[in-house]
Amino acid sequence: MANAQTSSNGVDKDVKDLQDQIAQLKSDVSDLTTTLKEVGNSASAEAKDRAAKKAKKARARTEKAAREAQDSALHYYKTAEGQVRQNPATSVGIAAGVGFLVGLFLSRK
Numbered sequence: 155m156a157n158a159q160t161s162s163n164g165v166d167k168d169v170k171d172l173q174d175q176i177a178q179l180k181s182d183v184s185d186l187t188t189t190l191k192e193v194g195n196s197a198s199a200e201a202k203d204r205a206a207k208k209a210k211k212a213r214a215r216t217e218k219a220a221r222e223a224q225d226s227a228l229h230y231y232k233t234a235e236g237q238v239r240q241n242p243a244t245s246v247g248i249a250a251g252v253g254f255l256v257g258l259f260l261s262r263k
Contacts, residue, residue: 238245
């Protein structure tokens with residue numbers, strides 16, 4: 155009978171050890187899940203920051219290019235205006251010729 159009682163105590167001890175190990179595994183999985191969530195959130199925030207920085211740089215480059223294009227267009231406009239003021243007859247002749255050519259191309263269907 156002592157042998158049966160010792161065997162029962164051994165089984166109870168093994169069951170208790172397994173329960174403790176399962177509880178520890180649950181705790182470890184929970185900690186791991188929390189850690190992975192934090193890493194994911196951190197990576198997401200870093201990616202968002204990088205994207206925002208790239209977008210800011212692209213916007214600055216675009217604004218610079220737009221300013222340069224505007225300045226260039228204004229320069230050409232002033233140059234053309236100066237040429238028209240210096241040579242009005244030539245300018246009228248060129249405008250008439252261009253108008254004639256455009257009309258010619260548009261009339262051909």
